[in-house]
Amino acid sequence: MMKIEAIIQPSRFESVKDALREIGIEGMTVTEVRGHGRQKGHTEVYRGREYTVDLLPKLKLEMVLPDPLVQRAVDTILKTAKTGKIGDGKIFLSRVEEAIRIRNEERGENAL
Amino acid sequence: MKHLGWKCCLLMTMVLAAVPLLAQQPPSSAATGSPAAASSGIPTPASEVPKAVSEQLKQLDQRVTAAQSAGDNAWMLVSAALVLMMTGPGLALFYGGLVRRKNTLAIMMQSFLLMALISVIWALVGYSLCFGGSGPVIGGFEHAFLRGVGADPNPDYAGTIPQATFMIYQLMFAIITPALITGATAERMKFSGTVLFLTLWFLVVYAPLAHMVWGKGGFLNASLGGKFPTLDFAGGTVVHISSGVSALVCALYLGKRTGYPKQPMPPHSLVLSFIGACLLWVGWFGFNAGSALAANSLATSAFVATHFATAAAAMSWSIAEWIKNGRPSALGAISGAVAGLVAITPAAGFVGPMPALAIGFIAGFVCYWMVTKVKSIFGYDDALDAFGVHGAGGTIGALLTGVFAQQVINPIFGVGKPVGGMDGHWGQLGNQLVGVLIAWGFALIGTIVLLKITDMIAGVRVTETEEIEGLDITQHGEEAYNLES
Numbered sequence: 001m002m003k004i005e006a007i008i009q010p011s012r013f014e015s016v017k018d019a020l021r022e023i024g025i026e027g028m029t030v031t032e033v034r035g036h037g038r039q040k041g042h043t044e045v046y047r048g049r050e051y052t053v054d055l056l057p058k059l060k061l062e063m064v065l066p067d068p069l070v071q072r073a074v075d076t077i078l079k080t081a082k083t084g085k086i087g088d089g090k091i092f093l094s095r096v097e098e099a100i101r102i103r104n105e106e107r108g109e110n111a112l
Numbered sequence: 113m114k115h116l117g118w119k120c121c122l123l124m125t126m127v128l129a130a131v132p133l134l135a136q137q138p139p140s141s142a143a144t145g146s147p148a149a150a151s152s153g154i155p156t157p158a159s160e161v162p163k164a165v166s167e168q169l170k171q172l173d174q175r176v177t178a179a180q181s182a183g184d185n186a187w188m189l190v191s192a193a194l195v196l197m198m199t200g201p202g203l204a205l206f207y208g209g210l211v212r213r214k215n216t217l218a219i220m221m222q223s224f225l226l227m228a229l230i231s232v233i234w235a236l237v238g239y240s241l242c243f244g245g246s247g248p249v250i251g252g253f254e255h256a257f258l259r260g261v262g263a264d265p266n267p268d269y270a271g272t273i274p275q276a277t278f279m280i281y282q283l284m285f286a287i288i289t290p291a292l293i294t295g296a297t298a299e300r301m302k303f304s305g306t307v308l309f310l311t312l313w314f315l316v317v318y319a320p321l322a323h324m325v326w327g328k329g330g331f332l333n334a335s336l337g338g339k340f341p342t343l344d345f346a347g348g349t350v351v352h353i354s355s356g357v358s359a360l361v362c363a364l365y366l367g368k369r370t371g372y373p374k375q376p377m378p379p380h381s382l383v384l385s386f387i388g389a390c391l392l393w394v395g396w397f398g399f400n401a402g403s404a405l406a407a408n409s410l411a412t413s414a415f416v417a418t419h420f421a422t423a424a425a426a427m428s429w430s431i432a433e434w435i436k437n438g439r440p441s442a443l444g445a446i447s448g449a450v451a452g453l454v455a456i457t458p459a460a461g462f463v464g465p466m467p468a469l470a471i472g473f474i475a476g477f478v479c480y481w482m483v484t485k486v487k488s489i490f491g492y493d494d495a496l497d498a499f500g501v502h503g504a505g506g507t508i509g510a511l512l513t514g515v516f517a518q519q520v521i522n523p524i525f526g527v528g529k530p531v532g533g534m535d536g537h538w539g540q541l542g543n544q545l546v547g548v549l550i551a552w553g554f555a556l557i558g559t560i561v562l563l564k565i566t567d568m569i570a571g572v573r574v575t576e577t578e579e580i581e582g583l584d585i586t587q588h589g590e591e592a593y594n595l596e597s
Contacts, residue, residue, distance in 0.1 A: 044378060045437050047447065047497065048484025051376040 001096040001109065002070045006061045007033065007089040008081040013059050015080040025073055027112070028063040039087035058089060064096050066109045177272070181265075184272045187407035188281055194398025195284035199291050200227050202395050206388030206450075207295055210496050213380040214582025215299045216592035222294040222306055229307065230287045230314060238286060238314065239279045242322040243269065246329030248339075250320050268328045268336065270405040281402060282322075289318055289351045295496035296359030297572075299377075300369050300579050303587040305572040309562055313358065317558035321350045321551060332547050335524055342547025343517055343524070343532070343540065345414065346403035348458025348510040349551040356503020357555035359494060365563050366572060368493035370579050382442055389446035393422055396453045400460035413521055414460035418453065421460075421472030425452025428476030436484075444480070451479035451501050455509030459516060462524070462531065467516035471509060479505050507548055514544035 008016060013030070020028070034055035041054040065073055074091060082088055101111040204223040208216050230238070237256050243266075245252025255261050258279065266275040290310040297306070324330040325344050332349075334341035344350060369377070379385060400418040404411035429448025430440035455475030456468055463471065483500035494500060517532025517540065519525070530537035566572055578586040585591065 045433075045441060046378050046443055048480075048488065049373070051378055 001064055001099055001112065002067060003062065003064045003094045003096050004070065004073055004077070005092040005094070006077050006081065007035065007058050007091075008061065008077070009083065009088060010057055010059045012081045012083070013061075016061070016077055019076045019080045020073065023069075023072055023076055025063065025065065025069065025076075028061050031060045031062075033058050033060045037087070037090070056087065064099055064112055066112055181272045183407040184270075184405070185274065185277055187411065188270075188273050188277045188402060188405065191398035191402025192277070192281040192284050194395045195281070195288065195402065196227070198392055198395035198399060199223050199284070199288045202388050202391035203288065203291050204388065205384045206392060206446075207298065207385075207496055209381040209384030209386070209388065210379045211298050212377055212582075213592060214584055216380065216584060217590050218303070218583035218587055219294060219298050221303070221588060223291045225307065226287050226291045226310060229311065230290065231283060233311065233314065234279075234283045234286055238319065239282065241315070241319040242286070243279075243282065243327050245323075245327070247323070248329055248331040249324055251323045251327050269326075272406055278405065281405075282326075285347055285351060285399070286314065286318060286322070289347075289355050290314055292351070292355035292498055292502050293359045293362060295498035296363040296494045297366055298495040299583065300366055300495075300573055301362075302571055302574050303583075304570045305566050308570045309566040309572065312562045312565065313558065316562060317354055317358065317554055318350070321354050321554055324550070325350050325547065332550065334543075340543050340546040341525070342510075342543055343462055343513045344458045344510065344547065345461035345513075346400045346457045348454075348506045348513065349547050352454050352457060352502040352506025353510065353548060353551040354555045356499045356501070356506055357552050358559040359498035360492065360503060361556060361559040362563065363492050363494045363499065365560070368491075369495065370576055372493050373488075373491075379443065386442060386446055389449060393449055393453065396422070396457075400457060404461055410461055410522060413464075416465055417460045417463055417468035418456050420465050421456035421468040421475070422449050422452040424469045424472030425449060425455065425476035425479075428473045429480045430476075432477055432480040447483070447497070447501065448476040448480065451475045451505045454479075454502050454505030455512070457506070458510045459513040462513055462517035462522050464516075464518060464521055467512075467518075467534070471512045471516065474512065475505050475508055478508050507552075510544050510548050510551075511541065514538075514541035 006016075010032075017028075020026075034057055036054055036056050039056060041052055041056060044051050044053055061077075063073070070093070074093070077091060098107065099109075099111040100107050200223055204220040207219045207223070211219050235258055237253070239258065239261065240253050240255035241251045243251055244255045258276075261275045261279050263274045263276065265271050265273055266278060269275075270278045290313055293310070293313070294301075294306065324332045324338075325342060326333060328336055330336070331339040332342040332344075334343050342349060371377070396418055397415050401411045401415035404414055426445050426449040429451065430445050433440045433444040452472035452475050455471050456463075459468070459471055479501050482504040483497045487494060487497070487500055492499075513532065515533040518534050519529060519531045522531065523529065525531060532540045563572060574583065574586065
């Protein structure tokens with residue numbers, strides 16, 4: 001079992017979600033986050049006081065998948081989330097120890 | 113401050129309308145007035161005809177007075193409501209949106225508190241201190257507990273409306289003036305300290321200033337023969353200079369907010385501020401035009417001047433930002449509007465529409481400069497720019513009133529007497545300066561003394577921990593937004 005953590009541009013989310021659904025992946029957790037890599041922020045001015053806003057809004061998608069599905073999911077995300085500009089985001093993969101469904105306490109890949 | 117001309121015209125029209133009524137009497141009556149008719153044999157008691165006419169005239173006069181009073185009273189009651197709306201929710205929203213989220217309720221609570229507290233003090237003793245008596249500096253206690261303040265007009269102030277209307281209208285001014293100061297102390301003043309300080313401030317600073325400029329016998333009173341008649345139609349000195357200068361003193365005494373100026377503290381909701389600013393603009397028609405104390409052409413003149421000054425100031429602040437930053441901001445536009453409203457306050461019932469545009473245009477630039485350049489040069493943390501907008505705007509407005517006031521708008525010194533610079537009476541600028549300096553002086557000294565007293569009794573500044581956690585939680589045990597619930 002692998003966890004895919006994908007931080008993407010909010011404007012790409014609908015396309016990513018639809019593409020993942022098409023390859024059979026429906027379950028995910030989505031969080032609104034702020035952050036930046038090398039992307040510059042913007043400047044706001046309030047009554048003459050300037051603030052540089054470094055933290056930019058992004059969306060973080062998290063999903064835990066059985067190993068056979070992981071590569072296809074990553075390729076799909078890469079294809080649909082990419083705009084080619086700085087600020088597109090990143091994907092992180094990590095191994096997951098265990099998964100448990102709360103409703104009926106199923107374990108392992110059956111719980112995904 | 114009232115136009116008498118149209119009242120006489122109306123009375124004359126009524127009298128002329130009464131003439132056809134006399135024609136109802138039999139032809140042999142003295143309506144023709146000729147000796148031939150009188151000697152036709154039918155006796156005409158000479159005393160009855162004049163008495164009937166004078167009776168009718170008396171009744172007509174009463175009806176005219178009642179009609180006028182109804183119009184004036186309706187307008188004044190609406191104006192009082194409009195001015196209260198300026199504090200709640202106008203100012204509460206305007207300030208509320210400008211502070212950080214964790215201090216939203218606290219700043220709103222301070223405005224609301226004053227709506228309650230000042231009202232009670234006013235009813236007990238405040239009105240009397242401001243408008244009772246006839247001393248040069250302060251009123252008296254003759255109207256304490258609102259004794260004698262009822263349906264009968266007080267001809268010294270407003271001869272066509274109940275004195276209770278005048279009293280309740282003036283109360284709304286007394287409420288908003290201390291509320292303005294909370295803009296400078298925002299995000300770091302204790303609630304208990306706020307309550308004590310503003311109570312004392314109302315009694316020691318506001319009441320004398322209100323009496324000196326508007327009260328009978330007040331030595332700055334332009335319409336009741338004060339020694340240095342200061343033209344202040346709706347409160348440039350009494351409201352804006354007093355609160356603005358006091359705000360500066362408070363900001364300096366309290367010190368800067370923790371993290372200021374390095375840490376960004378942008379407004380948490382300019383949407384709230386926008387709504388508040390628009391409510392202030394609309395409400396200000398009650399503040400300025402209502403200060404005519406009647407529903408007459410002077411009220412119209414003040415209404416018009418208020419509106420145009422505000423529009424011009426919003427434009428000039430926006431132009432200044434467009435030039436300086438390359439784009440105008442929403443905060444700048446609404447701040448400009450407020451600056452215009454402040455500056456036209458002393459001038460509203462004395463200047464024409466073109467000078468109003470000029471006053472607004474100037475105020476937008478001056479207040480923009482005060483808030484952006486001057487504040488950063490001196491480094492004081494006037495958190496919501498109470499001094500930059502109200503102190504500076506009120507000062508410039510009061511001085512420009514001396515320049516632009518005209519007798520054709522308001523012959524306040526008597527028919528044919530020049531009023532301001534545009535009438536050639538440049539000495540009025542000197543009187544304006546006296547009023548401005550006295551307002552500055554009272555505010556400066558009064559605030560320093562009262563802050564010290566408040567600090568000794570209740571304390572004025574919250575602890576650093578409380579400040580970082582936020583005033584909503586620490587002073588009021590609440591959160592402004594529980595969006596997850």
